[in-house]
Amino acid sequence: MTDAQAKIPPQNIDAEMSLLGAVLIDEDVLSDVTEAVTARDFYDKRHVTIFEAMFGLSDRAN
Numbered sequence: 919m920t921d922a923q924a925k926i927p928p929q930n931i932d933a934e935m936s937l938l939g940a941v942l943i944d945e946d947v948l949s950d951v952t953e954a955v956t957a958r959d960f961y962d963k964r965h966v967t968i969f970e971a972m973f974g975l976s977d978r979a980n
Contacts, residue, residue, distance in 0.1 A: 929961035938965060941972055948976050 937955065941948045952973065960966045 927961065931962055931965075934960050934962055934965045938968055938972070945976065948972060 937951060941951060955969075957966045957969045957973070960969060
């Protein structure tokens with residue numbers, strides 16, 4: 919294993935997209951997800967932004 923490979927944290931971009939898609943389909947999923955997942959758990963920075971926006975919009979709606 920090279921140094922570059924050793925420094926990449928574990929990631930699953932498909933799982934991140936699936937989680938975000940589930941929240942888009944059913945907003946009630948967000949409350950379940952936020953019990954186990956935070957924005958810092960995402961590897962893709964775009965997904966961090968989307969998750970934070972979803973959480974912020976949900977928080978404002980309630």
